Amino acid sequence: MKYKYILPVIVAAAVIFAFVRVLQPVPEPVSAETWDAVEKIMASEAWASEPVIVHPVWEHSAFQRFKNHTLSMGKPTSQGVYAYPRVWMVIARGAGNTSYLKKTHKLTFDRQVGEVRLQRWEKPEVKNLVYDFFSNVRQAKVRLFDNKDKVRACNSYRNLHWVCPIRDWNKVGQSTVQVAGEWQSAIWQHPLAKWTTEARFDDVPMDDFIKGQYALADAAIEKLPKGSKVSFRVLINDKVVGDFSSVNKKGWKDFRIDTSEYKGSRATVLFQTATARDAMRHFCWRASVMSDEKGAVAAKPEQAEENRDAPTEQEAR
Amino acid sequence: MLSFNHGKGFLASRLGYLLMGLLIVGGHLAILLATVDDMGLTDDDDFYVPAGVEQADYFAKMVTQAFKGDFSYIDHKKIANSFRIEHRHPGVAKSMMGLTYLIFNRILGWYDKMDAARIGIMLFAVWIVYMIFRMGWEIFGPRVGIFASLAFILLPRSFFHSHVGTLDIAVTATYLSIIYFCWRSQRGHWVYVVLTGVMYGVAMATKLNAPFAILPMVLFWAYRWRQVSLFGESAPMTRKRILWLVLSVGTLSLPVFFILWPWLWVDTVDRFMEYVRFHMHHYGILLLYLGDIYNDPFAPWHAPFVYTGVATPFVTLLLGVSGFIIALRSLDPRYLRRFPGGVDERRDFALLFAVNAFICIGIVAFPNNPKYGGVKLWQPMFPFLVLLGGYAFDIMLNHLSDIAKFGERAKKIAFPAALVLCLAPAFIGMMRNYPDLLTYFNELAGGTRGATEMGMERQYYDQCYKSYIEFWNRQEQWKDIVVSYEPNQHEYQRTYPWYQRMNKLRKDVRFSTPDRSRFMILTHERRWPRYPDILQEYRNYKEVYTHKMLGVPLYTVYDLKPEEDKKRRHGARHTEAGRSGSVVQPLRKQQLFRNSIKDKKIKPKKDAVEGGENKTSEPVSP
Numbered sequence: 001m002k003y004k005y006i007l008p009v010i011v012a013a014a015v016i017f018a019f020v021r022v023l024q025p026v027p028e029p030v031s032a033e034t035w036d037a038v039e040k041i042m043a044s045e046a047w048a049s050e051p052v053i054v055h056p057v058w059e060h061s062a063f064q065r066f067k068n069h070t071l072s073m074g075k076p077t078s079q080g081v082y083a084y085p086r087v088w089m090v091i092a093r094g095a096g097n098t099s100y101l102k103k104t105h106k107l108t109f110d111r112q113v114g115e116v117r118l119q120r121w122e123k124p125e126v127k128n129l130v131y132d133f134f135s136n137v138r139q140a141k142v143r144l145f146d147n148k149d150k151v152r153a154c155n156s157y158r159n160l161h162w163v164c165p166i167r168d169w170n171k172v173g174q175s176t177v178q179v180a181g182e183w184q185s186a187i188w189q190h191p192l193a194k195w196t197t198e199a200r201f202d203d204v205p206m207d208d209f210i211k212g213q214y215a216l217a218d219a220a221i222e223k224l225p226k227g228s229k230v231s232f233r234v235l236i237n238d239k240v241v242g243d244f245s246s247v248n249k250k251g252w253k254d255f256r257i258d259t260s261e262y263k264g265s266r267a268t269v270l271f272q273t274a275t276a277r278d279a280m281r282h283f284c285w286r287a288s289v290m291s292d293e294k295g296a297v298a299a300k301p302e303q304a305e306e307n308r309d310a311p312t313e314q315e316a317r
Numbered sequence: 318m319l320s321f322n323h324g325k326g327f328l329a330s331r332l333g334y335l336l337m338g339l340l341i342v343g344g345h346l347a348i349l350l351a352t353v354d355d356m357g358l359t360d361d362d363d364f365y366v367p368a369g370v371e372q373a374d375y376f377a378k379m380v381t382q383a384f385k386g387d388f389s390y391i392d393h394k395k396i397a398n399s400f401r402i403e404h405r406h407p408g409v410a411k412s413m414m415g416l417t418y419l420i421f422n423r424i425l426g427w428y429d430k431m432d433a434a435r436i437g438i439m440l441f442a443v444w445i446v447y448m449i450f451r452m453g454w455e456i457f458g459p460r461v462g463i464f465a466s467l468a469f470i471l472l473p474r475s476f477f478h479s480h481v482g483t484l485d486i487a488v489t490a491t492y493l494s495i496i497y498f499c500w501r502s503q504r505g506h507w508v509y510v511v512l513t514g515v516m517y518g519v520a521m522a523t524k525l526n527a528p529f530a531i532l533p534m535v536l537f538w539a540y541r542w543r544q545v546s547l548f549g550e551s552a553p554m555t556r557k558r559i560l561w562l563v564l565s566v567g568t569l570s571l572p573v574f575f576i577l578w579p580w581l582w583v584d585t586v587d588r589f590m591e592y593v594r595f596h597m598h599h600y601g602i603l604l605l606y607l608g609d610i611y612n613d614p615f616a617p618w619h620a621p622f623v624y625t626g627v628a629t630p631f632v633t634l635l636l637g638v639s640g641f642i643i644a645l646r647s648l649d650p651r652y653l654r655r656f657p658g659g660v661d662e663r664r665d666f667a668l669l670f671a672v673n674a675f676i677c678i679g680i681v682a683f684p685n686n687p688k689y690g691g692v693k694l695w696q697p698m699f700p701f702l703v704l705l706g707g708y709a710f711d712i713m714l715n716h717l718s719d720i721a722k723f724g725e726r727a728k729k730i731a732f733p734a735a736l737v738l739c740l741a742p743a744f745i746g747m748m749r750n751y752p753d754l755l756t757y758f759n760e761l762a763g764g765t766r767g768a769t770e771m772g773m774e775r776q777y778y779d780q781c782y783k784s785y786i787e788f789w790n791r792q793e794q795w796k797d798i799v800v801s802y803e804p805n806q807h808e809y810q811r812t813y814p815w816y817q818r819m820n821k822l823r824k825d826v827r828f829s830t831p832d833r834s835r836f837m838i839l840t841h842e843r844r845w846p847r848y849p850d851i852l853q854e855y856r857n858y859k860e861v862y863t864h865k866m867l868g869v870p871l872y873t874v875y876d877l878k879p880e881e882d883k884k885r886r887h888g889a890r891h892t893e894a895g896r897s898g899s900v901v902q903p904l905r906k907q908q909l910f911r912n913s914i915k916d917k918k919i920k921p922k923k924d925a926v927e928g929g930e931n932k933t934s935e936p937v938s939p
Contacts, residue, residue, distance in 0.1 A: 004716040007639060011713050011739065014635045018742035021631075021760035022749070026868040056770040057843070058869040063856050071856065072849055073841075075608040075772055095770050100608075158832065159854045174853075176846045183610055183846045 029061035030092050034114030038090060039065060041118060045109070049135035051081050052088045056095035070135075070174075075100055078176045080185025083286070084135075085126035091117040130207040131289040133271070134174065137162075137187055141202070142172045144195040152195075162199075166192060170278075172199045177217040177284050180251040186215075186284035191230050191273040199271045204289060206262035210234065210269070212287025213252040214244065221250050224280035232285065235270040236262060246283060259289070333459070338450055341466050345446045348470070349439040353432050353480055355752035357781035358815055360808040361483035365411055366418075366434040368403035369482070373415020375399035375579065393583045400580050404588075405595055407522040407578045410487030413437035429819045435482050441490035442479035446470060448490075448497045449700050453707050456500070456666045460714065460732055465700075465707035467736070468633045471743040473750060473757035474692050475699050481778075484524045485696045491520035492697040495530045496673060499537070500666070502562060503554045510558070514565030518573025525596050526697055529680050531566070533672040538562065540668075543653070544660060553660055602689035605844035608772025616688040621681050621695055627762035627773060628692050629699075630743030633706050634759065636713075637674075640705030643712065644671035667708050674701035690777055691755060710739065749867060752783055756866045765867045774844055775869055779808035782872065784864045785838070786822045794882075798826045801834040803855070804845035809838070835881060836861070840872040 042052070050069055054062040057074025065071075069088070072081055075097070081087065082104045089098060092115060101121045109120035133140075142154040142162035154164035154172065161173025175188035191197050214232050221227075225248055234242035234257060242257045269289075275281050379390035389395070403411065414437035422433035446466050454462025469475065478486050494516045502509035520527030538559045545552040545559075575581055581588050601613040606620045626634065644667035646652070677698035681688060688694065714735060723731060742760060750757040750765065756775050758768035769775045789798065802809040806828065816822035831837060839855050842848060858875040865871065 004720055007709065007713045008717045008720070010639070011632065011635065011710075014632050015738050015742070018631045018760040021763065022742045022745045024764065029868075056766065057772075058766055058769050058775075060863060060865065060868075060870045063852070063863075063870075063873070064860065067857065070849075071853055073852065074770065074843070076849065077605070077608070077610050077843055077846065078849060160850050174850060176850055178846070181614065 027093065030059060030115050032061075034116055035061065035065050037113050038116060038118055041111070041113065042066065042069070042088065045120070046088060047086070047135070049132075049138075050086050050088060051076070051084050052090060053081070053101075055089070055091045055098070056093065059092050062090065077183060078185045079182045080176065080286075083185070085123045085129045085132070085288075087121045089119040089121065091119070125290075128291045128293070129288055130291050131204050133201060133212075133269075133288065134185065134187055134286045136201065137173055137199070139201065140172065141200040143198050143200070144170070144192060145198065146195050154197075161188065164192070164197065166195070170195075170197060172197065175284060177215075177282065178219065179215045179217060179284070181218065184284075186213075186286045187271075188282075188284050189271065189273045190283055191275040191278055191281055193275060193278040196272050196274040201269045201271075203266045204269045206236070206259050206265050206267050207289050207291040208258070208260050208263060209290055209292070210242075210257045210259055210287055211255070211290050212285060213254050214246065214283065214285035215250075215252045216246050216248070217282035217284060218250050220280045220282040221248055227280050228275045228277040230273055230275045230281050230283045232283070233270075233272045233274075234287075235272065236267050238268070238270070246281075255287075334454060337459070337463060338447070338454075341450055341463070341470075342443060342447045345466075345470050346439065346443045349442060349479055350436070352752070353435060353439070354821075355783050356477055356480035356754070357752070357783060358431065358812045359481050359483070359781070360779040360812060361481055362431065362435070363808075363812045363815065364403065365484070366414055366431055366482040368400075369411035369414030369434055369437070370418050370430070371399055371402055371415070372408055372411050372579075373419055376412060376415070377419065379579070391579075391582055396579050396583055404580045405592070406484055406524060407574070407592075408580070409491065409519055409523040409577055410438070410441070410484045412577070413441065413487065414482055431482070431815055431819060435480055438482055438486050439479055441487045442475075445486070445490045445493055445700055448493050449704060452497060452500060452666075453704055457663050457704075457708055457711055460736075461704070461707035461711050464710045464736060464739070465703040467740055468630075468636075468703040468706055468743070469700060471740055471747055472629065472633070472699055472703070473743075473747045473754040474628055475696060476747065477754035478693055478696060485693045488520065488524035488526050489696045489700065491516065491523040492527050492530055492677070493700045495520050495527070495534070496669070499534055499562070503541075503558070507561075510561050510565050511569065513562055514567075514569030515573050517566045518570035519577065521570060521574040522577035526677065526680060526694075529676055530673070532676055533669060534566070536672060537669050540653075540665070544656060547656055548660060551660070553662065553665070599687050601687045603844040603846075604687075604689045605772060605774045605842075606688075610844055610846055611688070615685060618682045620688050621678050621692070624692050624773070625678065625695070625698070627758050627768050627771070629702070629759060630740075630746060631760040632739045633703065633743055634761075636706035636709040636739070637702035638705075639713075640667065640707070640709035641671045641674060641702075643709060644668045644705060663708070667705065670701040670704050670708075674698050674705065677701065691774060693778070710735070753780070753866050753871065755780055756869070756871065765869045769869050772843075774842070775866075776840065776842060776871055777844070779805055779812065781809070781812050781816070782864060785813075785872065786816055788862055788864075788874070789826050790823055795835075796825055798823075798836065799829050799834045800826060800836045800838055801828055801831045802838045802840070803831070803851045804840070804842060804848050809840075831877070835876065835878050837875040837877055838872055839875065841870050 046069065051072055052066045052069045053072045053074070053076060055074060059073070062071065062073070076082070082101075087101060087105060089101070091098065098119070105121035105123055107119060108122045109118070111118050138157070140162065142164065144152040144154065144164055144166065152165050154162045156163045159173075161171040161175070164170040169190050170192040172187060172189045174185060176183055176185055177188065178184070179186070187199070189197055189199060216230070227248060230246040232244045232246065233240055236259065241259070242255060244253070244255055247253070271285065271287075273283055375390070375395075382388070382390055414434040417437035417440065418430060418434040420433075421428045421436055422430050427433070428436065446469055449469055450462045450466040453465040475486070495513065498509055498513040498516050502513050517530070520530065541552065541554045541559060542556060545554070545556050575585075601615060604611045604616050604620065606616050607623070611620070629637070644664075647664050647668040678695040681694045714732060717731070718728070746757060746759065746764070747754065753776070755778060756765045758765050758773065762768040762771060762773070765775060792798070810828045813822065813826075813828075817824050817826070828834070837855055837858065839851060841852075855875045858877050859879050861874040861876050863870050863873040
């Protein structure tokens, strides 16, 4: 007889649960005052372009906020976000499973601001970061030039890219590409045959070395496994310091360039791509200027320069 | 009065059976027809409806000519011409859409092309509810028939798919029909034996899911074979009948499949192999699942189960799973060896339905297949799930009857009360998500908000929105509206113009590339890897309108060039000032367009199309 209670009891509980859940009202959006307060803290604490992850993913009131930052609604679908040395997170209404950041980052700032919780997560190597090219791609100057010194400027900035005038896929900017099966954020710099595509970063604070990665997107290798090599060159103050070639193999290739001779100075760093045949050469890269010294104060990306001397609040939980 | 006592009173009468059947099945058809306008078009409608029309045209001409003794339509070239748009999938669903298009549009003129073709799919849906009702009622009893058919109608996603001009509801109907005729052929007229074989062929000619029905059927016949050994004459089926059924399926199905798909009438072997090869190596389609994007490699095996777990109304799901577990008791070898207690038809069919439910979802979940589109690929599972839900619901009521000391009056109202309580949350959930039913998630997931935060797809299928149509139709302040779509302009630029052809969307809304558009419509589809970048970019523009479902944004309209309003006002003042009695003709649109082309030195049409496609996914180099 006892087991006869099981199904009616379970169904009755399910019906009550279903009614409670299905009749939940639509919550009010996070108030403008709260967002203003969060943005004020971010203005003093955060570097420009640092990613801000907002939970819950549907919090529409966040769309128009953090204009200087890379906004990610919900758990980032691109693995590239995890490559950032520092990531901010705004958690509204207690929503959000933030455990995914624990694998790569450490919580260093945690504060309740109005209705939301503001957190900062840092990678251990953040103290060695001096300048990140991916975050600063908007400050880059992009152009094409050929071996007859003919130059075409790529000065139309659309959809996070500097678009060059000859072909619309020949552009330089923040993109999401699949590399070794994972969606990654990187700088897209598809070369154009007969031209060199150049991204120029002026006034870059130099330190011990530049480290980075480059790759062809998986699609390029799958669709054209014997495509042309892409020549990828790095120049500092017009002097070649790195000369690499892509290989038709999936995955990132790491590079490291010693820049100790420029340490302490500001320099112009150029990234150039070129190829003989440009079919399916979905080339992308990412790089940062790094310091060897542990605890070196990082030079913040451009827009946060004025905040460089502001005291850093480390409120580790 | 509906009675708590199973099989007594009104429900036991023939009249009750007919009236309830008519009410549920007829009501379902009426509701489907009444809501056709609200269920947005999808990329499949745009693709399969023209293909269906093309095929129906072919059949109409071929049959007409064949009656005149002219068989020239069975010709390589004519078949190739009539299957230009789509020949990757067999033809039953498409031909049905084409047939209803011929009847309701061309002959009767009652519906426009798209809606007339969609009626074909709605008829499949109504047929499903009829079969659920009949099998539920006759195998398990009236309460199961009523519960299961209503529970199916109240599955929000299946309700939406019941309008979509594609193959999923059609294959659900034809798959279920195999099992339905299998049931009817146990002892019924010999014609049901023939129909089982024919229906297997029809189902094969609907979609690739259907042939897998052979697995549960063979198991069921083996089960019945064993019962004959034990019970002899009193077994539900004779061995002779089982052999006839095997013969019927074995001999009739392939010819029917062949006849219903003219594409195979020429180059048969090559084309059949091409069909098999295509589905063995189906290209990947993006899926967002628990916050991760899957394309290649495909989503893991558990994705279909989790999606079902969060996209089926919770009480229906719970009862369905309970029915499934109860049904599996029959797999106990001790039971199978001796069938103690004799033949129990309820128990036998519950097991058959459970095996079918598992196979319908299992063939998508376990092989290395692409998994995408919410729960659409395993729609054939849902009729079995609701039937099992009805079985559990009935058992629950029986248990309640045993343990509760109800008076006569309480007994009378217990069934309708339980029915309403169990299905009301599904109905409320459906109404709250209406008409964007692909956004529905159940109470377990926390509704659309909870599931979106969990990392599930809040929308898919490149669905058009009724609210979008209404939005543009309201915007009288803007003329010649140029829009583009992200992240998937490629699909939307093909589907929304259908609304213009049907005179539902104003004619001066047209699409172009983002740099030439005034407005950008961003659908918040996180399965697109570029979505975060696109949101990052366009959120810097003026937000005109965001359509939300229960607080969750589905799409946002951004104004990319708000300065055009100022210019227009400025221009209007100048025009007013310049008129001074004379009429100043504004430049014609074509003239303006020509001038802009001249300035930019670009080729207009080709460039627009290429640019549009490039914007849809990763940039493509030559």
